[in-house]
Amino acid sequence: GAVVSQHPSWVICKSGTSVKIECRSLDFQATTMFWYRQFPKQSLMLMATSNEGSKATYEQGVEKDKFLINHASLTLSTLTVTSAHPEDSSFYICSARDWQGGGSGELFFGEGSRLTVL
Amino acid sequence: AQSVAQPEDQVNVAEGNPLTVKCTYSVSGNPYLFWYVQYPNRGLQFLLKYITGDNLVKGSYGFEAEFNKSQTSFHLKKPSALVSDSALYFCAVRDSQGGKLIFGQGTELSVKP
Numbered sequence: 143g144a145v146v147s148q149h150p151s152w153v154i155c156k157s158g159t160s161v162k163i164e165c166r167s168l169d170f171q172a173t174t175m176f177w178y179r180q181f182p183k184q185s186l187m188l189m190a191t192s193n194e195g196s197k198a199t200y201e202q203g204v205e206k207d208k209f210l211i212n213h214a215s216l217t218l219s220t221l222t223v224t225s226a227h228p229e230d231s232s233f234y235i236c237s238a239r240d241w242q243g244g245g246s247g248e249l250f251f252g253e254g255s256r257l258t259v260l
Numbered sequence: 261a262q263s264v265a266q267p268e269d270q271v272n273v274a275e276g277n278p279l280t281v282k283c284t285y286s287v288s289g290n291p292y293l294f295w296y297v298q299y300p301n302r303g304l305q306f307l308l309k310y311i312t313g314d315n316l317v318k319g320s321y322g323f324e325a326e327f328n329k330s331q332t333s334f335h336l337k338k339p340s341a342l343v344s345d346s347a348l349y350f351c352a353v354r355d356s357q358g359g360k361l362i363f364g365q366g367t368e369l370s371v372k373p
Contacts, residue, residue: 176360176361183348184366185365185366186304186363188360188361191360233301248306248309251296251304251306254301256301
């Protein structure tokens with residue numbers, strides 16, 4: 143299947159700093175990417191939908207100024223956690239849809255990024 | 261609003277026995293249904309999907325799922341469980357308009373030797 147690469151896998155930062163996480167579709171173009179957040183032993187919560195060349199669509203309750211999303215190309219979306227605090231510590235997972243010429247297009251997921259804010 | 265429910269937080273199975281992980285859904289229109297598996301500290305791996313056609317869908321690693329429209333269910337099954345199948349399993353639904361993927365709460369499958 144299609145490959146989605148996410149970087150970094152692990153990141154530890156100090157409170158108040160900003161962290162950028164990259165999500166790349168390696169062998170397909172993704173006009174839409176999705177960012178999820180997952181707490182231990184819990185489900186994935188959709189944070190935002192990232193659209194290439196336009197502003198991201200955020201889910202209710204997600205602070206757009208806190209979680210900056212940029213989708214500058216068809217293969218790259220970035221999530222920046224600004225002024226990180228310990229409560230932002232979580233597992234962040236991106237995904238991209240491979241439309242395969244307009245078909246159903248299942249989502250392919252990155253390996254996730256574990257953020258720990260000290 | 262669309263939703264997915266996985267009624268069991270955990271399923272325990274002996275190796276070699278059949279396994280079932282349950283999923284029910286609620287969506288307007290025809291559902292697109294998916295199963296994903298997650299190993300610790302990893303992303304999600306796609307197992308199988310139902311879009312249309314045969315109600316029994318076969319997927320990766322010997323898994324299959326049966327779509328039941330009258331019961332609005334999409335249970336994941338495998339005839340003979342392996343210890344390596346132990347992981348967190350997520351059912352997900354996306355409506356036919358190509359909308360967001362909504363996940364169930366996940367079911368932790370534990371297969372003991």
